[in-house]
Amino acid sequence: MLSLTECPGCKEKYKELEEFISGVKNEPGILINVLHKAQELFGYLSEETQQFVADKLEVPLSRVYGVVTFYNFFSTKPKGKNQIKVCLGTACYVKGADKVMQRLLDDLKVGMEEPTEDGLFSVHAVRCLGACSMAPVVLVGERDFYGRVTPDEASKIIEKYRRNENGKN
Amino acid sequence: MLKPITILVSVDSNSALLGARHYKNYLSQLVKKYNLDSITDVLETGSFGNYGEGVLISILPENIHYSVKSEKDIELIVQEYLLKGRRVPSLVVEKIEKEETEEKKKNVEERVVLRNAGEIDPKNINEYIAKDGYQALAKVLNEERIEVINKVKESGLRGRGGAGFPTGMKWEFTYKVDNPEKYVICNADEGEPGTFKDRLIMEGDPHSVIEGMAIAAYAVGANKGYIYIRGEYFESISNLRKAIEQAYEYGLLGDNILDSGFNFDLSVRLGAGAYVCGEETALIESIEGKSGRPRLKPPYPPVSGLYGKPTVVNNVETYASVPPIIINGPDWFKVLGTSNSAGTKVFSLCGNLINKGIVEVKMGTTVSDLVYNFGGGIRDGKAIKMIQTGGAAGTFIKPEEMNTPLDFDSMKNYGISLGSGVILAINEDHCAVDVALNLMEFFEHESCGKCTPCREGTKVIVDILHKFSKGQGSEELFNSLYDIAETMEASAFCGLGQAVPIPLRSILDRFKDEFMAHVGVDEAPCGVCKFPKKKKKVH
Known part of the structure; x- marks a missing residue:
């Protein structure tokens, strides 16, 4: 049996994941849905989390790892607390998404996919998000969409999240 | 009880970015505040199609469309229209349908797939049923399965995902295979850059997709279906899940549907961001x-698909086209389009156009109509440089080719692809080399790596285009792009790699001059590419 890291809140998260898995375990081909759930809980899929999923679903770890690394949506490394995704699909690109991306990287002083020093942000390029009439589009986290974003607005978006974070402390 | 006034707010993934949900809540608040809630319903609906500067709302029974850009606009509508009965002309949007002149008449939208989007509340099955929803399913359940397939065949419906395979034939192949276990799958893994039509169909009218799938399942003899949808499409996922739940409650999914003895179970499966999963067999692997x-x-999947069983895979738009064909008959559908391409097509208008959004028009509508009459032309008075039609794997064309009618034959006849119905306009500020590079980087990233021609071919193409963008190109390199295209077309394993040459060649053919202008000069001619500074020679 795998011994799990004693990180804060992890025990509860693994418990929730285990409950989710036991509810769907018998559905064929459910691995991807389980990984969606695991990433939602942990923010990324560590080797430990992958091993946990493999054990519970009774599939080889190699299969889980293969799936995790195949799909863009899954990440094996921790990301910033607020992931800023910039769509670089053609429609966004011709509306200046590259300039928005550059501004974000400059403001945060990071490279692509690198978390900032305080761990609050990371910037990612994503493919078409299907909101082309609002191009260029920026997505923060999983649900906060921003449309028709200019570089100046991109800077404001960062400030907004930073303010929210500071407000919490 | 229906209230005398209904206000529909278009809330979908695109309009939500303009604050649609907030405006809807604010409107509800004001309606309550002024005690208008006994006579006024404020409801969410799907896309009206057009995205201007504001959120569109429609007030029934008068059917006036207003465009809302701020809370003030909402206050104005409540105070002027709801309380005093006066229209607010400054916010009224002229609907295209109202144009009377002959010239404009041919530019009217023809809504088959989008028949209910923007008119009903997608979260309420009763509204779909009130618009003849599930009548087509009830009708086919009393017919022989082969009759249903014959109707779809006669209608001339072809797959709306891009390849244009005749839907009825696909169904017939699956029907003919003798196997007690079969599947129907809806390909909702929309990921062509520039395409967002399926998303708005699912958000605006999810039941039309479910009904189309149930009809397909009955016709081919399947009892289980999956909707494979992108994990990022939260609104579509939640609307679909809600719709499926309601359909089960009403006995329109599940066991013994409408007492016919036919069973059909449907569930949603999430994709995880891989463009190649739009390819039907890759999609099937992913569902597994x-x-x-x-x-x-x-x-092919009709013989051996999901878990090795006969499987029908169709696009969202294809399934949504099926119920109206059953209700109105195949001939009705056939006359809407051109000889080889029946029906209508939903186009996603985007890029540097003034009016971005989705429109549904008859097959055979010209690019120019889509760009100027529906798209409103190019923003900020700029000149149009090129249009990409069809999607990422579609063709780049020049403005002088815009009079081409788009249907399934336009690729064969004019070398211009219909694909998934993208019209992406690109203005004069952009550089052909840079546009090509951005697109090819997309394919390089999305190549799944299984076969060498695609995995390596996309990489070499990107390397060469990088050279052009840094001023290190040559005529020899330019020509070698054609060689790679030829190799990939002939030997790539699946549609992804085989399709990469289509956009590549189309942009090389038309913009050779611009590529060559990047060769042998010290500074980029386009103002977009940035050449590295040459080191000054030390004398």
Whole structure:
């Protein structure tokens, strides 16, 4: 049996994941849905989390790892607390998404996919998000969409999240 | 009880970015505040199609469309229209349908797939049923399965995902295979850059997709269906899940549907961001919980698909076209389009156009109509440089080719692809080399790596285009792009790699001058590419 890291809140998260898995375990081909759930809980899929999923679903770890690394949506490394995704699909690109991306990287002083020093942000390029009439589009986290974003607005978006974070402390 | 006034707010993934949900809540608040809630319903609906500067709302029974850009606009509508009965002309949007002149008449939208989007509340099955929803399903359940397939065949419906395979034939192949276990799958893994039509169909009218799938399942003899949808499409996922739940409650899914003895179960499966999963066999692998790498064909899915069983895979728009065909008959559908391409097509208008959004028009509508009459032309008075039609794997064309009618034959006849119905306009500020590079980087990233021509071919193309963008190109390199295209077209394993040459060649053919202008000069001619500074020679 795998011994799990004693990180804060992890025990509860693994418990929730285990409950989710036991509810769907018998559905064929459910691995991807389980990984969606695991990433939602942990923010990324560590080797430990992958091993946990493999054990519970009774599939080889190699299969889980293969799936995790195949799909863009899954990440094996921790990301910033607020992931800023910039769509670089053609429609966004011709509306200046590259300039928005550059501004974000400059403001945060990071490279692509690198978390900032305080761990609050990371910037990612994503493919078409299907909101082309609002191009260029920026997505923060999983649900906060921003449309028709200019570089100046991109800077404001960062400030907004930073303010929210500071407000919490 | 229906209230005398209904206000529909268009809330979808695109309009939500303009604050649609907030405006809807604010409107509800004001309606309550002024005690108008006994006579006024404020409801969410799907896309009206057009995205201008504001959120569109429609007030029934008068059917006036207003465009809302701020809370003030909402206050104005409540105070002027609801309380005093006066229109607010400054916010009224002229609907295209109202144009009377002959010239404009041919530019009217023809809504088959989008018949209910923007008119009903997608979260309420009763509104779909009130618009003849599930009548087509009830009708086919009393017919022989082969009759249903024949109707779809006669209608001339072809797959709306891009390839244009005749839907009825696909169904017939699956029907003919003798196997007690069969599947129907809806390909909702919309990922062509520039395409967002399926998303708005699912958000605006999810039941039309469910009904189309149930009809397909009955016709081919399947009892289980999956909707494979992108994990990022939260609104579509939640609307679909809600719709499926309601359909089960009403006995329109599940066991013994409408007492016919026909059983059909439907569930949603999430994709995880891989463009190749739009390829049907890769999609099937993904539903099986594996990495989405395509399978060798044949056998095709109608013979051996999900878990090796006969499987129908169709696009969202294709399924949504089926119920109206059953209700109105195949001939009605056939006359809407051109000889080889029946019906209508939903186009996603985007890029540097003034009016971005989705429109549904008859097959055979010209690019120019889509760009100027529906798209409103190019923003900020700029000149149009090129249009990409069809999607990422579609063709780049020049403005002088815009009079081409778009249907399934336009690729064969004019070398211009219909694909998934993208019209992406690109203005004069952009550089052909840079546009090509951005697109090819997309394919390089999305190549699944299974076969060498695609994995290596996309990489070499990107390397060469990088050279052009840095001023290190040459005529020899330019020509070698054609060689790679030829190799990939002939030997790539699946549709992804085979399709990469289509956009590549189309942009090379038309913009050779611009590529060559990047060769042998010290500074980029386009103002977009940035050449590295040459080191000054030390004398």
